[in-house]
Amino acid sequence: xxxxxxxxxxxxxxxxxxxxxxxxxxxxxxxxxxxxxxxxxxxxxxxxxxxxxxxxxxxxxxxxxxxxxxxxxxxxxxxxxxxxxxxxxxxxxxxxxxxxxxxxxxxxxxxxxxxxxxxxxxxxxxxxxxxxxxxxxxxxxxxxxxxxxxxxxxxxxxxxxxxxxxxxxxxxxxxxxxxxxxxxxxxxxxxxxxxxxxxxxxxxxxxxxxxxxxxxxxxxxxxxxxxxxxxxxxxxxxxxxxxxxxxxxxxxxxxxxxxxxxxxxxxxxxxxxxxxxxxxxxxxxxxxxxxxxxxxxxxxxxxxxxxxxxxxxxxxxxxxxxxxxxxxxxxxxxxxxxxxxxxxxxxxxxxxxxxxxxxxxxxxxxxxxxxxxxxxxxxxxxxxxxxxxxxxxxxxxxxxxxxxxxxxxxxxxxxxxxxxxxxxxxxxxxxxxxxxxxxxxxxxxxxxxxxxxxxxxxxxxxxxxxxxxxxxxxxxxxxxxxxxxxxxxxxxxxxxxxxxxxxxxxxxxxxxxxxxxxxxx
Numbered sequence: 001x002x003x004x005x006x007x008x009x010x011x012x013x014x015x016x017x018x019x020x021x022x023x024x025x026x027x028x029x030x031x032x033x034x035x036x037x038x039x040x041x042x043x044x045x046x047x048x049x050x051x052x053x054x055x056x057x058x059x060x061x062x063x064x065x066x067x068x069x070x071x072x073x074x075x076x077x078x079x080x081x082x083x084x085x086x087x088x089x090x091x092x093x094x095x096x097x098x099x100x101x102x103x104x105x106x107x108x109x110x111x112x113x114x115x116x117x118x119x120x121x122x123x124x125x126x127x128x129x130x131x132x133x134x135x136x137x138x139x140x141x142x143x144x145x146x147x148x149x150x151x152x153x154x155x156x157x158x159x160x161x162x163x164x165x166x167x168x169x170x171x172x173x174x175x176x177x178x179x180x181x182x183x184x185x186x187x188x189x190x191x192x193x194x195x196x197x198x199x200x201x202x203x204x205x206x207x208x209x210x211x212x213x214x215x216x217x218x219x220x221x222x223x224x225x226x227x228x229x230x231x232x233x234x235x236x237x238x239x240x241x242x243x244x245x246x247x248x249x250x251x252x253x254x255x256x257x258x259x260x261x262x263x264x265x266x267x268x269x270x271x272x273x274x275x276x277x278x279x280x281x282x283x284x285x286x287x288x289x290x291x292x293x294x295x296x297x298x299x300x301x302x303x304x305x306x307x308x309x310x311x312x313x314x315x316x317x318x319x320x321x322x323x324x325x326x327x328x329x330x331x332x333x334x335x336x337x338x339x340x341x342x343x344x345x346x347x348x349x350x351x352x353x354x355x356x357x358x359x360x361x362x363x364x365x366x367x368x369x370x371x372x373x374x375x376x377x378x379x380x381x382x383x384x385x386x387x388x389x390x391x392x393x394x395x396x397x398x399x400x401x402x403x404x405x406x407x408x409x410x411x412x413x414x415x416x417x418x419x420x421x422x423x424x425x426x427x428x429x430x431x432x433x434x435x436x437x438x439x440x441x442x443x444x445x446x447x448x449x450x451x452x453x454x455x456x457x458x459x460x461x462x463x464x465x466x467x468x469x470x471x472x473x474x475x476x477x478x479x480x481x482x483x484x485x486x487x488x489x490x491x492x493x494x495x496x497x498x499x500x501x502x503x504x505x506x507x508x509x510x511x512x513x514x515x516x517x518x519x520x521x
Contacts, residue, residue, distance in 0.1 A: 051088025255283030
């Protein structure tokens with residue numbers, strides 16, 4: 001059993017980053033809603049608890065509450081340490097008898113932190129360092145036994161410890177990369193304060209999950225929806241390693257795949273890995289149902305519901321031909337999918353729905369098997385590398401479940417899919433040939449719902465606009481637009497306009513996340 005850090009989410013956009021940073025220190029972490037009963041938290045026997053930030057004030061109506069009992073939990077080895085971050089610190093102080101108020105000046109962005117007192121939490125930090133602030137409230141009066149251990153110019157109480165108890169709090173965000181020694185602070189908490197061994201890793205996950213899959217599946221069979229992306233591909237290889245021919249993969253062509261993907265996936269998994277693969281071309285059905293639909297959420301629901309219908313029919317076909325009825329449905333669901341699909345009150349507010357989380361019909365008599373449900377994408381990539389999955393698969397940029405359906409703004413037609421496949425392929429092809437593909441976290445083309453006048457060969461054209469998007473990121477939670485060379489962008493634009501009939505103009509997206517999202521829909 002690995003030691004566990006429980007993160008209670010109070011609605012912060014950075015909550016997932018906390019979990020990732022903790023795991024980077026070799027300690028397993030899980031996110032729970034701040035409304036999780038304290039008895040359930042205690043039953044998890046966590047080595048420590050982290051209280052996330054959040055957008056609320058502790059005095060707001062409906063502000064997410066902190067049960068004071070969380071601060072007094074004890075495990076087999078004594079009191080359970082707690083670290084409050086931003087709102088988490090304010091909630092700790094509020095329930096302990098301190099005061100929180102609106103700051104005279106809100107503090108967003110970088111700030112210089114001055115370390116005032118020695119502590120395990122800030123051990124190894126220089127006397128002053130850069131931290132990332134994002135708050136409008138601050139502490140004005142500390143509860144009894146709370147001691148200030150660091151400050152900034154605008155926050156005289158920037159970090160605290162509690163005398164005689166393993167309770168700590170910081171007003172800044174150690175989980176974001178802009179806090180220079182943030183990983184050190186979190187490791188000081190997990191290892192120094194909580195006494196964690198740091199024995200969780202991708203390698204240990206593979207061995208433990210392989211055995212768990214074998215125990216769970218037994219002599220039964222598993223069906224997996226394979227998309228060709230990182231998540232489902234690595235899941236397929238892990239499952240095949242665990243249970244061999246007890247796994248059957250179903251690959252559905254929804255008509256919204258990347259250029260050549262229909263053929264590539266079949267060749268890789270059927271021919272190279274020798275995995276049982278059922279390939280179903282349902283592109284006409286998907287595209288017919290999407291005709292005239294412009295709302296992105298409606299498109300997601302149509303694509304998701306149609307996928308389940310086609311998948312169900314394909315499963316029945318496998319049963320009829322083989323005479324074997326699968327007991328499990330495997331999915332490549334990741335932890336962010338699980339979290340982002342749950343609205344607050346609870347984990348972070350929904351930005352968009354994920355069609356691969358839930359959504360199974362009530363009459364589908366299959367148990368769900370999600371080997372990566374607790375993992376982040378970068379962790380899945382590491383696992384894929386350890387399983388010797390080709391770099392061409394594990395190094396692929398993220399691709400949305402609804403495919404090109406949400407990269408064609410407005411209604412989806414067969415002609416627009418064809419145009420976008422070609423444009424996207426040119427962009428990715430050039431990124432690879434110029435050695436830029438691995439320097440960006442995600443890159444793709446979008447087809448905009450506008451046409452513009454152009455001149456080609458002395459003739460007037462009136463054709464589509466193609467948007468190019470490339471971002472740098474660590475995890476997709478935040479992202480900056482990639483500063484690709486102008487000459488490169490000009491070359492890509494020239495190729496797209498000259499080689500693809502239907503596009504006469506290219507634009508480059510220079511928006512960051514936030515305030516924009518990475519995908520356009």
